[in-house]
Amino acid sequence: MSKLYLVPTPIGNLEDITLRAIRILKEADIILAEDTRNTSKLLKHFEIDKKMMSHHQFNEHKVVSGIVETISGGKSIALVSDAGTPAISDPGFLLVRECIKAGIEVECLPGPTAFIPALVNSGLPSDHFVFEGFLPHKKGRQTKLKQLAEQTYTMIFYESPFRLVKTLEQFAEHFGPQRKASISRELTKIHEETQRGSLSELILYYKNKTIKGEIVIIVSGEKL
Numbered sequence: 001m002s003k004l005y006l007v008p009t010p011i012g013n014l015e016d017i018t019l020r021a022i023r024i025l026k027e028a029d030i031i032l033a034e035d036t037r038n039t040s041k042l043l044k045h046f047e048i049d050k051k052m053m054s055h056h057q058f059n060e061h062k063v064v065s066g067i068v069e070t071i072s073g074g075k076s077i078a079l080v081s082d083a084g085t086p087a088i089s090d091p092g093f094l095l096v097r098e099c100i101k102a103g104i105e106v107e108c109l110p111g112p113t114a115f116i117p118a119l120v121n122s123g124l125p126s127d128h129f130v131f132e133g134f135l136p137h138k139k140g141r142q143t144k145l146k147q148l149a150e151q152t153y154t155m156i157f158y159e160s161p162f163r164l165v166k167t168l169e170q171f172a173e174h175f176g177p178q179r180k181a182s183i184s185r186e187l188t189k190i191h192e193e194t195q196r197g198s199l200s201e202l203i204l205y206y207k208n209k210t211i212k213g214e215i216v217i218i219v220s221g222e223k224l
Helices: 019-027 036-045 060-072 093-101 115-122 141-148 164-175 199-206
Strands: 003-006 030-033 052-054 076-080 106-108 129-133 154-159 180-185 193-198 215-219
Touching: 003 093, 019 076, 030 036, 036 052, 060 076, 060 093, 093 106, 115 154, 115 180, 115 193, 115 215, 141 164, 154 164, 164 180, 164 199, 164 215, 180 199, 193 199
Parallel strands: 003 076, 003 106, 030 052, 030 076, 129 154
Antiparallel strands: 154 215, 180 193, 180 215
């Protein structure tokens, strides 16, 4: 049956893929990949030989109508990102929206996403939280930080290792240096690490270190 499948892929450890995800990738007519080179390695590991097409932030607006037509014509398509669940700080939302408009069935499989293990592992309240993803680099960043300073829920951010210290310094400036936080990187990989403490302590820890890997920052909310 023609359908759009959103298939989460491992964020590091290949053992985290589900049996169902492997089956869908094998059965789909086409796999849409954020980076076909990365996805080729995953498919090769699980002995999946399937036609792939590129679907990333730079071409998704151009190709979305063609993909919708392809599915409407009877094909099933699986969308994957480089790691984790599609449409979470990755391409996917636009395609899902257009498929729904066209009456196409959309099915998202459960699976890996980086912020859930980082949140649970942080030791900070996880009953209420907001996912902010990547903050704006320039325009609107200061305004957003001022708004978040009054947020009472635990906050979740993604960040590049190259901007980690600068972002922590901005958090300390707007949230206060004693605000509690947790930083997870290289989740599920050999060098997985989680550091917890105040923002000032974390700045001191990371300031003179060479940082690699994907970063998830968890920050406690403002106490009322």
